Amino acid sequence: MKQNHKDDLMKGPVSSDIDYDRRDFFKKIGLIGGGIIIYCTIGDTGSSIAQPGFGSTPDFNAFLRIGTDERVTCFIGKVDMGQGTITSFPQLVAEELDVAYDSVDMVMGDTDTCPWDIGTGGSMSIRIVGVQVRSAAAEAKGVLKLLAAEYLKSPVERLKTKDGVVFDTKKSDAKVTYGTLAKGNIIEKHLETKPSVTSPDGFEFIGKPYFHQDAYKKVTGIAQYAGDIRLTDMLYAAILRPPVHGALLKSAALSEAKKIEGVQVIEDDNFIAILHEAPDIARKALSMVKTEYDLPSLKLNDKNIYEHLLQTPVQAQVKEKKGEIEEGMKLAKELFEETYTSAYVAHAPIETHTSLATIENGKVTIWASTQSPFAVQRTVAEGMKLPADKVRVITPFVGGAFGGKLTMVTDSNLEALEAARLSHLTGRPVQVSFSREEEFFYDTFRPAAIVKIKSGIDGSGKIVFWNSNVYMAGDGGAEVIYNIPHQMVNIYGTWMMPPPGAHPFRIGPWRAPGVPNNIHAKEMQISLMAAKAGIDPLEFRLKNLKDEKMIGVLKAAAKKFGYKPVKPLSGRGIGISCGIDVDTYVAHIGEIELDKKTGEIRVKRVVCVYDMGLCINPQGTKIQMEGACIMSMGYALSEGIRFSDGAILDKNFDTYRIPGFSWVPKIDTVILKKDNDPPHGAGEPAVIGMGAVIASGVFDATGAKLLEMPMTPERVKAALGKV
16 A cells, blocks of 8 residues: 655645635646546535544545556545554445456545545544445446547446456457546546445455455564654654643752753743754753642542542433333342442553644645644644644654544544644744653543442333433443333433543543443443342343344354353352444453452453444454454453552553553454445444453352452452452
């Protein structure tokens, strides 16, 4: 795949704006190079395409460039952070445009050449934009056939396409390539009747396993991330940061730092930066700055935060209401009431936040490690008091994000504005790259949360009522999936709009926001009820479900696992969970091993099953499922931010433990074949269930209730002591 953003930049300045119209777009795209530009809409021309939960986008949905060299370029505002969309988008284009898969090039996350985009998150790339791109490519093929009919003097009904060639089925010598039709022109064309996309029985590329296009570059070190890009005369910045959240700078003695040869010191109000041509010297100079701060007295830490969150004033939002809880309680033979808690969790990407900025001819160009280049463009434009078309953001390879670089909702790309500001002040390109300590300090953590559940079963093991109150996690995954006649779910605060004063630092989305918290609570509660009812935990779930999709993924997981129903608390250490995220139904069955002396939990095996509708790339999805299962073991077992009075106590991976290679269990994945359904999300659903699987596995093995995440050895031993 061609993705040389430095070469793209050299093609000349290209103006952009968030609200450009169709004519502006064609002026802009004309500067990229010759070729036919297929402009496609879905629905009525001029209407907006809705992005669920995030407002709307402009009235175009996809841009394709077909060059005279027969290459097809697909421009997407989304970015690929390792999830594999750089591979699955070409599959969609190749399928519907009828070109070779390896003839499709991707340009992603470049604000000067790609359509505006809300940001990459929520598994929206394929299930939202992918659907639009697929329809656009199908229409593009129809437009090319119209152009070919004129060129070949053949009726369009006789024309077919194959591998980028249009040919007359009745005249063997009557054919023309897409590139020849382009002739270096820019043509806007529409079809009055929108064509259907390819049916599953005709798939050539969709549904086939493809290894990631960028794999070779990444494993060989060729891939360039924001921190790898070098410009002539560039400087590296080390910026003075407060020691704790809420601290105010009183004074800074800079004299010693200024003595170092080649150091440039920038003082702009309370913004102090040390710059040098070598990053280690810049940081050494920064360490010599003597400071005084006014420190806050927040009185909050990772021990008392839950009490604080419960006392924070916030209006409840009713997520679900059915029947009457009081009536359900009258039907219950057994009552269950538990409180589940989960700590703040860091995103901990391997690549820290990094941006490189340069200014030429009054235009800022930024290479940023971000999930939302257009939001970074807006932030920098506003911060620098520039129009949007004077800021270009290019997104090279991104080394992990998981929601932590999603600027649209968290304003988390602080370093991009800092780099642009310093480039303006110095007149030279400037890179700002967070240290690991800065990454932890400025992270937008997954919020600490509490879920209180009260439920009941009758004498036959049917759930008769469910009353859930969710604090700070939000409503993701809070829905009641079981067939319960009386239910109530209240939501108190969300990660997107937290109540004022709730959190001592910034919080934001973390893979499948809020869903892992809610699934841990919900599915552990289900396992507790199953045990009391004396019913196998899988059979108990099936007994209380009516949703055929959920029943289907559970049965598929059981089949793959080789599950055999037994009485609860079997001592086997088998845990179960199921849930829904980004429209994908997912079930996990796992086996754990527990060392009762040390409290250490080891996950031996996991089966994960998806009902995700149409799967574009099974190989890519399998990788996503495996990676998500491994990553989510971290929030379940070890990841929890320690803090006190605004100070983040975890500053590196020596104290903040993420899963290592030795943790990896045997993982089996199953993707149910549902080619006639729309595609749903793939990247996040496998994250949601591992906390519940591990907790219910320990419960099955020992009867110990693990109600708090992470389930550290100390907490495991404490829970065992209560059995």
